[in-house]
Amino acid sequence: MRLPPARGAAESELPTRVVETGHGPLEFRLDRRGPETVVIFHGGHMRAGLALGEEPFTQAGCSLLVPSRPGYGRTPVTTGGSAEGFADATAALCARLGVTRVTAVVGVSGGGPTAVAMTARHPVLVERLILQSAVGPVPWPDRRTYLGAHVVFAPRTEPATWALVHALVRHAPDAALRMLLRDLTVLPVGKVVAGLQSEHRDAAIALFTRMRSGHGFLNDLHDFNGGPDLRCLSADVEQPSLVIASRHDGAVPFAHAQALAAALRRAELLESLADSHFVWFGDDWPAIAARIRGFLRP
Incomplete structure (x- = not known):
């Protein structure tokens, strides 16, 4: 197939x-x-x-x-x-x-x-x-993640969500990293971004410019x-x-x-x-x- x-x-x-x-x-x-x-x-x-x-x-x-x-x-x-x-x-x-x-x-x-x-x-x-x-x-x-994901990663909105993320990462990488890492840490996000080594910063930017959710993330939320x-x-x-x-x-x-x-x-x-x-x-x-x-x- x-x-x-x-x-x-x-x-x-x-x-x-x-x-x-x-x-x-x-x-x-x-x-x-x-x-x-x-x-x-x-x-x-x-x-x-x-x-x-x-x-x-x-x-x-x-x-x-x-x-x-x-x-x-x-x-x-x-x-x-x-x-x-x-x-x-x-x-x-x-x-x-x-x-x-x-x-x-x-x-x-x-x-x-x-x-x-x-x-x-x-x-x-x-x-x-x-x-x-x-x-x-x-x-x-948690409930916040579950409800938010069904808005930003729904089939009709997922392409636009990631198009915006990819554009932000390319044109304003520091702002993008603060936005994207905020939900990935319990520490102040500014401190986390400032503490990234240059190779890790570059790796995060490269990764975020290629990520997509498709139908996968919502499937994860339903399956787990x-x-x-x-x-x-x-x-x-x-x-x-x-x-x-x-x-x-x-x-x-x-x-x-x-x-x-x-x-x-x-x-x-x-x-x-x-x-x-x-x-x-x-x-x-x-x-x-x-x-x-x-x-x-x-």
Whole structure:
């Protein structure tokens, strides 16, 4: 089944493919590097053609398999039908690609529930679980986020919302960063923006100029209930798990990481000192990245 290119795709995006999995069409990026494979489920407003925080895995020589979750990029919102269903679709994709062993499944932010589901439902395939600023078995989102998202990311308004964001980022990057990071931190946003290292500032600007929500973010809000389903799935995970989060995260509160660490059977909670949801921009990220590489090869 051939699908049109993702709307608003940037020319500098990484190349992706779409295949039929038996659970529906699925867009993915496969970066073959070594015999070990890491599957990465990125969070909201992200798709397979965008990369964030992937360096620890590439530095470890791992191949990367990065799917676009339902509603993002060229993956229809119907593929898989839920976090659990999309986990099964991704396992089917692994089989199609000849990936018989996944060294780690990584769940970032809104990709966390799918990562937990894949690890729990496919224990023969998946060896480890890594969660970064991930949504856990705690009610999410708050009412303000839920209602606001249904205004700015509704199908009729989402293209205009991101067109305005992209224009603001290009023409007034400092103002854009203050606006966009405000909901990602519990600290004064001016302090957070002023404290960004130049490479992190450039990375944030580049990312925000390419983000889109499609139907994915609203699907996330409907799919995540923070209730017993995710808690039960977490309890079913027997593989070693590494949970990484910051107490300064304004998008996914630290309580999610604590709940995940409590529910997962063999979890280590690693607290980031980052000023925001973006743990990759924290001063301690090099040390955390080294811990991730060690976790991949204990």
